[in-house]
Amino acid sequence: MRVFVTGASGWIGSAVVPELIAAGHQVVGLARSDGAAAAVAASGVDVLRGGLDDLDVLRAGAEGADAVVHLGFKHDFSDMAGAGRTERAVIETFGDVLAGTDRALLFAAGVAGLAPGRVVTERDATPMVGPEAMRGGAEHLALSFADRGVRSVSLRFSPTVHGEGDHGFVSTLAGVARTTGESGYVGDGSNRWPAVHVQDVATLVRLALEKAPAGSVVHGVGEEGIPARHIAEALGRAIGVPAVSVAPDDAAGHFGWIGAFFALDMPASSALTQELLGWTPTHQGLLADIDAGYYRGY
Numbered sequence: 414m415r416v417f418v419t420g421a422s423g424w425i426g427s428a429v430v431p432e433l434i435a436a437g438h439q440v441v442g443l444a445r446s447d448g449a450a451a452a453v454a455a456s457g458v459d460v461l462r463g464g465l466d467d468l469d470v471l472r473a474g475a476e477g478a479d480a481v482v483h484l485g486f487k488h489d490f491s492d493m494a495g496a497g498r499t500e501r502a503v504i505e506t507f508g509d510v511l512a513g514t515d516r517a518l519l520f521a522a523g524v525a526g527l528a529p530g531r532v533v534t535e536r537d538a539t540p541m542v543g544p545e546a547m548r549g550g551a552e553h554l555a556l557s558f559a560d561r562g563v564r565s566v567s568l569r570f571s572p573t574v575h576g577e578g579d580h581g582f583v584s585t586l587a588g589v590a591r592t593t594g595e596s597g598y599v600g601d602g603s604n605r606w607p608a609v610h611v612q613d614v615a616t617l618v619r620l621a622l623e624k625a626p627a628g629s630v631v632h633g634v635g636e637e638g639i640p641a642r643h644i645a646e647a648l649g650r651a652i653g654v655p656a657v658s659v660a661p662d663d664a665a666g667h668f669g670w671i672g673a674f675f676a677l678d679m680p681a682s683s684a685l686t687q688e689l690l691g692w693t694p695t696h697q698g699l700l701a702d703i704d705a706g707y708y709r710g711y
Contacts, residue, residue: 415439416622417474419465419503420484421458422449424581425521425574425614429484430456432615433622441474443485465499468506475510480517480622483507484568486548497548504551513562519621520565522552524607524632524681525572525674532637533681535569535630559628566625568618570633571681572674575699576611577707583699585671587648587708596649597659597667602642604678609635610696620690631686635694638680647703652710 416433420426421442430453433440440458444450450460463470465485475481483503487496507518526547527533527540543550558565573583590596614633621631642656649656664672686692702708 414479414622415441415477416480416482417441417443417461417478418482418484419443419471420486420521421456422452423484424579425570425611426484427452427456428576428611428615429482429618430458432619434458436619436623438622441478443471443474465503468502471503471506472510475507478516481507481511481519482618482622483518483520486521493547494545497546497551498544500548500551501544501554504555508555508558508561508563511563512558515562515564515627517564517566517622518555518558519568519618520551520555522548522567522569523572524569524634525679526677527679530678531680533679535632535685556628556630564625564627566621566627567630568621568633569630569681570614571607571609571635572679573606573608573699574611574614574633575608575702575707576696577702577705579611579707582671582674583644583648583703583708586644586668586675587652587710589668589671590645590648590652590654591710593667594654596645596652596654596656598641598645598656599659599664599672599676600661602640602645602658604641604676605638605680606641606644607634607636607638607679607681608699609633609694610698610702612696613694617686617690617692620692624690629689631690632681632683634681634683634686635696636698637682639699641675643700644703647700648708651703651706651708
């Protein structure tokens with residue numbers, strides 16, 4: 414297949430693109446900047462210059478492809494409402510192009526926040542519905558395209574997609590630990606975070622592209638729920654600082670914006686995904702990656 418990929422130079426995209434190429438697919442990668450274009454071209458794919466606000470460019474990319482894998486997102490925590498509006502516009506654009514073609518639209522979503530306090534499964538519908546919801550309610554909208562002749566598939570990733578070079582949430586927690594001299598967890602640290610290795614995610618995306626039926630939800634979850642205390646202790650060992658409990662009322666002051674998020678209990682399962690796609694996570698877990706020094710920093 415000829416696959417148009419947004420976010421091709423990003424953390425997940427940079428693992429997905431080689432996986433698709435190795436499986437015999439032709440890839441066209443969206444690139445906003447000269448640096449992103451160079452990275453995408455170096456991976457052996459065609460480059461389409463533009464950003465997520467360039468809807469005409471996105472439309473052209475989708476029109477020339479057999480499938481779309483939308484991994485890009487505006488991670489602007491100062492304007493999440495604006496990021497949500499952009500995401501919804503992108504999904505609407507792809508839906509309009511692909512309607513009635515039975516071509517695939519795979520798009521990044523997440524398991525975080527869907528049902529705090531219990532294990533989320535693929536059968537759980539997103540509560541984020543409508544233009545004002547988080548991420549513009551894009552998952553609910555895109556899955557509805559299955560009724561319009563689009564093979565839409567939600568790629569719900571763990572909040573932590575880890576590996577060497579990860580600069581996401583765990584890297585942020587590591588930075589807080591280096592700055593404060595303490596690797597914190599909130600309360601007793603029993604709340605759970607799901608995680609998955611980036612290479613396992615790459616395999617998942619490729620299998621979903623090749624196998625998942627219209628309207629599917631798949632979970633990129635390798636570990637159902639790692640206690641936050643264990644994450645903090647591993648970071649403390651790696652950085653050389655003590656792991657400490659932070660009172661819930663003090664979380665925002667200690668951690669900054671990530672404090673409330675790190676306090677959530679949000680385990681998730683991928684059992685149905687593994688059964689549907691024949692996918693088995695095989696790479697090492699988050700704590701092993703932390704112990705390997707990937708989040709130590711300098």
